[in-house]
Amino acid sequence: MYIRKDGYYRLAKQRGYRSRASFKLIQLNHSYGIIHKNDNALDIGASPGGWMQVTIDIIGRRGTAVGIDVLEIPAINAANAVTIKGDINDPAVRQKAVHAIGRRFDVVLSDLSLNLTGDASSDAVRHLSMAGSILSFLPELLKEGGNFLIKLFYSNESKMFLKQAGRYFETVYTTKPKASRSSSSELYMAGKGFIANGVKKP
Numbered sequence: 001m002y003i004r005k006d007g008y009y010r011l012a013k014q015r016g017y018r019s020r021a022s023f024k025l026i027q028l029n030h031s032y033g034i035i036h037k038n039d040n041a042l043d044i045g046a047s048p049g050g051w052m053q054v055t056i057d058i059i060g061r062r063g064t065a066v067g068i069d070v071l072e073i074p075a076i077n078a079a080n081a082v083t084i085k086g087d088i089n090d091p092a093v094r095q096k097a098v099h100a101i102g103r104r105f106d107v108v109l110s111d112l113s114l115n116l117t118g119d120a121s122s123d124a125v126r127h128l129s130m131a132g133s134i135l136s137f138l139p140e141l142l143k144e145g146g147n148f149l150i151k152l153f154y155s156n157e158s159k160m161f162l163k164q165a166g167r168y169f170e171t172v173y174t175t176k177p178k179a180s181r182s183s184s185s186e187l188y189m190a191g192k193g194f195i196a197n198g199v200k201k202p
């Protein structure tokens with residue numbers, strides 16, 4: 001089957017990024033300032049490592065980027081990159097990630113995608129249920145005041161997720177970066193200023 005290679009695909013090759021998804025993170029971070037220099041960042045669903053490459057460029061040598069994926073994440077040539085093969089639903093895998101830096105993360109990213117069945121509405125619902133699980137893991141992964149970025153797929157139910165997630169952040173943004181294919185219903189939610197107990201200060 002012939003797959004048309006788009007501009008971001010070619011640009012990723014030119015710049016040495018492992019996936020065109022790298023440009024989504026570059027654009028999202030440029031707009032919303034989610035990751036900062038010296039941050040410790042957790043990347044959920046990180047393989048093949050395009051977001052990790054971008055994250056390492058932003059955090060510099062003093063921060064650490066930890067990536068988790070059920071698939072192997074090909075080794076990243078940076079002393080401050082840690083890769084973990086495992087399922088984010090597994091408490092031991094989450095513990096290993098926190099253990100790698102000895103505290104909760106400054107920023108948690110999730111570009112996680114499930115294997116698609118082809119039924120768009122059931123795929124969206126399955127993805128949202130996974131997103132709900134990731135949200136419930138944040139108190140053990142993300143420091144108070146930290147930032148969060150997650151991929152969602154647009155559906156009526158995604159609005160409910162955004163409402164629920166909104167309680168746990170000072171500010172929430174939803175957006176579709178330019179590098180996201182227009183044919184895809186994906187969107188990203190950025191939450192800034194994590195509030196673990198969900199109670200905003202008056």
Ligand SMILES: C[S@@+](CC[C@H](N)C(=O)[O-])C[C@H]1O[C@@H](n2cnc3c(N)ncnc32)[C@H](O)[C@@H]1O
Binds near residue numbers: 045047087089
């Ligand atoms: C779109 S890819 C991520 C691409 C990545 N952001 C990059 O730039 O290279 C989504 C990833 O989510 C992973 N994934 C799916 N379910 C997962 C789970 N339960 N735990 C960890 N990773 C998972 C998949 O294996 C896949 O590699």
